[in-house]
Amino acid sequence: MARIVMKFGGTSMAGIERIRSVAARVKREVEAGNQVAVVVSAMAGETDRLVGFCREASALYDPREYDVVVSAGEQVTSGLLAIALQAIGVPARSWLGWQLPIHTDEAFAKARIGTIDTAALDASLSAGEVAVIPGFQGVAEGGRITTLGRGGSDTSAVAVAAAMGAERCDIYTDVDGVYTTDPRIVPRARKLHQVTYEEMLELASVGAKVLQTRSVGLAMKEGVRVQVLSSFTGPDAPMADTLPGTMIVGEEEIEAVERQVITGIAHDKNEAKITLTRVPDKPGAVAAIFAPLADANINVDMIIQNIAHQAGQAGPGSTDVTFTVPGADLARSIDALNGAQGEIGFAELVHDTRVAKISVVGVGMRSHAGVASQMFTTLGQRGINIQAISTSEIKVSVLIHEDETELAVRVLHTAYGLDAEAA
């Protein structure tokens, strides 16, 4: 008898009619002979409402009390789903974070899951009950409620799947899977049947917002097979028979026939570019730039250092340094750098938010040379200027002008052979 975890987001839990649809979907898995745990989010909008109350009560709210307040949203939906399951003849009970318990550290409002006790859960599943578990919550050692931070329900689902040895963890979302790229930009984008954890991490962190990144990292560490699939056939339609989604698995599981050099193309317009001109060309100069940013907890992404200006009568040699930071951190970055202008010794700080990062991702590039070269050639042929480049083992990213985002994604999608056959 296989064990599976099913996770439903806030849109799927928004109101009793939708909760009933979820119950019907769960019943099908039970009738297929599975032992099922369901992890649920709060009703869409509810967590925002509760967070709003906390902020209104005090801008500097105590995160321990915040967790008491916001965890109530998932408590409500877990009880309601248990009732809806019982109403269609499926034995079910809710297990709150402190009841299982799901142990976490004491980082209130952004806790990390430690261990999950499974004795009671095992007994309940073996007795034929569906376990309904509120996502996003746990309990700290002292017995106080914790929450995992926004989007933490995906992580809860993967952690529960790992603890109970589930065959897979099905994440029902607003999208029906992971695509080769954003279908709003490329109508001929294809849904991927399989994708590796590493690729999913790269695709998620560069803009394909399907799963919380933390949950993918945990799934990789614990070897939990995750499936992303749609809870709706249309934006407001009740959940019908679900089409197969995308399986996120280890590289060894990817079927040979599925293997391609490039799995997907992501874009991210939330980067900002900063250039410091005439930084002295001497040891320690680059460290002087990035230390104040690290102190301000700002993640620097792409870094390029131009050819040095030659030393001469005008003084010692110097160089321009360009890098990107998250757009939301731009103002703080400028403050930090200007505050350190004396130590760094740059002439001018130039910034630009009208940039986009385009990434091609695929585990196949480990064994295929020429991926980066093909990317640069393709973009160059269309006159798209590359402002910065960064690479990892399974990803090549370039920074371009924001206005060229859609063009770049489309030509690359075609160039790497990702376009679906015309219907």
Add this chain to the structure above:
Amino acid sequence: MARIVMKFGGTSMAGIERIRSVAARVKREVEAGNQVAVVVSAMAGETDRLVGFCREASALYDPREYDVVVSAGEQVTSGLLAIALQAIGVPARSWLGWQLPIHTDEAFAKARIGTIDTAALDASLSAGEVAVIPGFQGVAEGGRITTLGRGGSDTSAVAVAAAMGAERCDIYTDVDGVYTTDPRIVPRARKLHQVTYEEMLELASVGAKVLQTRSVGLAMKEGVRVQVLSSFTGPDAPMADTLPGTMIVGEEEIEAVERQVITGIAHDKNEAKITLTRVPDKPGAVAAIFAPLADANINVDMIIQNIAHQAGQAGPGSTDVTFTVPGADLARSIDALNGAQGEIGFAELVHDTRVAKISVVGVGMRSHAGVASQMFTTLGQRGINIQAISTSEIKVSVLIHEDETELAVRVLHTAYGLDAEAA
């Protein structure tokens, strides 16, 4: 250092502005040198919303899951009040029912409080923290959440006050105290400074809806001094300095100067009168009437048996039996009685919902004769017909026509010397 419990209802918790007013009121008690526990209700309307979800999910909802859902309302307000207290410099923390814990039996959705562990609570209060405790909830032996039934937060407050040895339990409500009668009927009704537990029970059960009856019974049993006072000066005004309310205490605490024969006059229009005609006048006949009503869990209140019709040629002697039941149970009562017509042997069932029960209540009548007589005379002088009478040690009740309710209350209020001096 005195310990007190403060309890705030849903109207006082309806929104952050009001929660801030509550926090300010709590701060005053802390600054007066008291150790304070606060028991809170859910935001006004929230419990109805959550109950509505449960009913929509299934008419026959599991009360264990219902308790998981509806207890979330008080969880939210307890966290928010703790945040609001901290924001004005008052150390505070929330203690959920399962955290203290507040042990209850396993009668989910209508649980009764057993014991309350006070070790953690004592430590917290002694450390100078305000303890914020959600009303209405507890935890059963197996570790599942329970709720006490609607209005249970008053009972929570009294139980917490008893457990922590509080000097008094202040219940902040929409009214500013207990009155000699309904001020909407008698503008010269007076607010009582003190009232005994027994009187409060009689006044509450016959219509003066201020406190949940169960909480008064518990206060009497545990000797908890309860004060009813207003959280508002006007229906929507923020809580200002609170006027003294009404203390509910043991009879021995009532000051001699306060003692009156009659404390208050209550009315209740929610009764229905049933008359069964020509019930055989023989042993066991009355038992045959009330057994089916008891089986249907219907509380019969006033009972009168008319003079028997004489036995003669028409058959054995017979009698008419009249009694009252709660108006909400009338239909079920008629069904039960008609179903037993064979055993009872009555001729006709006549019912009347246009009746009202008027009660005069006072511990003083124990030592004063003539209270009932004065009541009958006063009503008779105004031509008000009495349809039934019942008495207890501290109460005389009569059943009259509904249209005469206000007149009866006014003339009795004057006759027993309860009218306030004209201002």
